[in-house]
Amino acid sequence: MAGTTLLSIHTSFVPNFPYSSLYQRPHFLPSLSRFRTRCTSTSTTSSGSRRAPKVSASGTIPWGCETDSLENASALEKWLTESGLPQQKMDIERVDVGERGLVAVKNIRKGERLLYVPPSLIITADSEWSCRKAGDILRKNSVPDWPLIATYLISEASFMESSRWSRYISALPRQPYSLLYWTRSEVDTYLVASPIRDRAIQRTNDVIGTFNDMSSRIFSKYPDVFPEAIFNLETFMWSFGILFSRLVRLPSMDGKVALVPWADMLNHSSEVDTFLDYDKASQGVIFPTDRSYDPGEQIFISYGKKSNGELLLSYGFVPKVGTNPNDSIDFSLSLNKKDECFKEKIEVLQKHGLSSSERFPLQITGWSSEMKAYVYLIVSPPNMRQYFNEMASAASNKTNTNKALNYPELEEQALQFILDCCESNIPKYTKFLERDGFLDSIATNSKSVSRKMQLKQLAIDLCTSERRILFRAQYILRRKLRDIRSGELKALTIFNGFRKFFKK
Numbered sequence: 001m002a003g004t005t006l007l008s009i010h011t012s013f014v015p016n017f018p019y020s021s022l023y024q025r026p027h028f029l030p031s032l033s034r035f036r037t038r039c040t041s042t043s044t045t046s047s048g049s050r051r052a053p054k055v056s057a058s059g060t061i062p063w064g065c066e067t068d069s070l071e072n073a074s075a076l077e078k079w080l081t082e083s084g085l086p087q088q089k090m091d092i093e094r095v096d097v098g099e100r101g102l103v104a105v106k107n108i109r110k111g112e113r114l115l116y117v118p119p120s121l122i123i124t125a126d127s128e129w130s131c132r133k134a135g136d137i138l139r140k141n142s143v144p145d146w147p148l149i150a151t152y153l154i155s156e157a158s159f160m161e162s163s164r165w166s167r168y169i170s171a172l173p174r175q176p177y178s179l180l181y182w183t184r185s186e187v188d189t190y191l192v193a194s195p196i197r198d199r200a201i202q203r204t205n206d207v208i209g210t211f212n213d214m215s216s217r218i219f220s221k222y223p224d225v226f227p228e229a230i231f232n233l234e235t236f237m238w239s240f241g242i243l244f245s246r247l248v249r250l251p252s253m254d255g256k257v258a259l260v261p262w263a264d265m266l267n268h269s270s271e272v273d274t275f276l277d278y279d280k281a282s283q284g285v286i287f288p289t290d291r292s293y294d295p296g297e298q299i300f301i302s303y304g305k306k307s308n309g310e311l312l313l314s315y316g317f318v319p320k321v322g323t324n325p326n327d328s329i330d331f332s333l334s335l336n337k338k339d340e341c342f343k344e345k346i347e348v349l350q351k352h353g354l355s356s357s358e359r360f361p362l363q364i365t366g367w368s369s370e371m372k373a374y375v376y377l378i379v380s381p382p383n384m385r386q387y388f389n390e391m392a393s394a395a396s397n398k399t400n401t402n403k404a405l406n407y408p409e410l411e412e413q414a415l416q417f418i419l420d421c422c423e424s425n426i427p428k429y430t431k432f433l434e435r436d437g438f439l440d441s442i443a444t445n446s447k448s449v450s451r452k453m454q455l456k457q458l459a460i461d462l463c464t465s466e467r468r469i470l471f472r473a474q475y476i477l478r479r480k481l482r483d484i485r486s487g488e489l490k491a492l493t494i495f496n497g498f499r500k501f502f503k504k
């Protein structure tokens, strides 16, 4: 959520993910129901630590609340204040953007620091467990922070009122808005045109893989501590959905990842440039405002410089088309298998950690020098082989110079290649956006219609913004190519003029 916070978590999430998925299963379909698990007695061991909750026939773990209800949010606010959160200039309210959000109750100056959430009120991998044994087992097994905090959240939720986090957990969304909550068929139907589809599938597989791994290595070995009725794929999905949409990395706390109650009620705006961080001087999580606010105005932070697709993936929303200056689309590029230098090119790419097929972000403002270097390599003829290494190195961003590569002799071909790729992608979007009536064929009841309407709208917003980037790139490329070609034509005309002149 906060700068270099969720952004860095999410972008680095999959590569760093310790249990990368070997499980190419169909998507898990959350039932969206409450989990009828029973967690009544919490007994105390001789060491004073509480045992795992006993499963009995009574009690229903609420797993958060509906986000349009403010009741639990107000109870959270009251508990935080009683637990040491200083007086705030913001209040939780129902808002137009993001359902619930923090709204100024007093004038707030630009540059003012807000929040001051003390470390005792944040959840990290070091937090104390209601069931100490569960925490000890996970740490003994060196479970990394993400799955550890996911399990912690489930464990604390199962303790209900006897967990110190019960007010916080009760105010969390029962169904976090992330693509983890889309079924495989929804992902396939609505994201058919977008490269986000593959990332959504990959992410869900990673979470399933992590759960399977935790389950076979740990949960199944300690069924008393991690009963299946509570620690299962469904609760894991909920918990990971919460982490994807709320966990922050705090650079000044050695990059620790944390859930920060209260701060995680702030919604995102691509137009603000302020992030959460730990402030060593005041010993609290704060953010400095980058503008002034009048009472009644919603206060936003930045969840990082993310594209609309990345925001949909983790947070389940898409900003209005044209409002996100960081918007980009994952642009797929591949070497041509018929290229006579195919093998040589693959070798240099591999040397620099790249492969014959790569994705680069294409932004509304253009493309990166890495992408351009990769394209140069793709279009290079054999007589440019002495530059292959330089190109692959620049494509991998490992070159020490900041200078973008420039090969005038390849420029036209490189631009034409990018243009061809744009033009081959655009029809997929157009087909999706212009296909009407497909909603009627899959909606069966009014509840599913409204869910389908919501998902379809998100997909339409995403595809419209991604196609807009492609249209813009197409326009720029066509203009550049026209300039190159008219320049060449002019040079040729002058050259022919000279030739005729000297022939006389």
Ligand SMILES: C[S@@+](CC[C@H](N)C(=O)[O-])C[C@H]1O[C@@H](n2cnc3c(N)ncnc32)[C@H](O)[C@@H]1O
Pocket (backbone or CB within 6 Å): 001, 067, 097, 098, 099, 100, 101, 172, 173, 176, 177, 178, 245, 246, 264, 265, 266, 267, 268, 269, 314, 315, 316, 317, 318
């Ligand atoms: C960190 S929480 C913010 C608090 C949240 N609104 C709540 O009521 O719990 C992130 C979630 O807020 C919502 N959200 C944040 N910024 C938004 C925005 N600009 N537009 C729509 N929804 C937003 C999304 O549902 C996202 O998953």
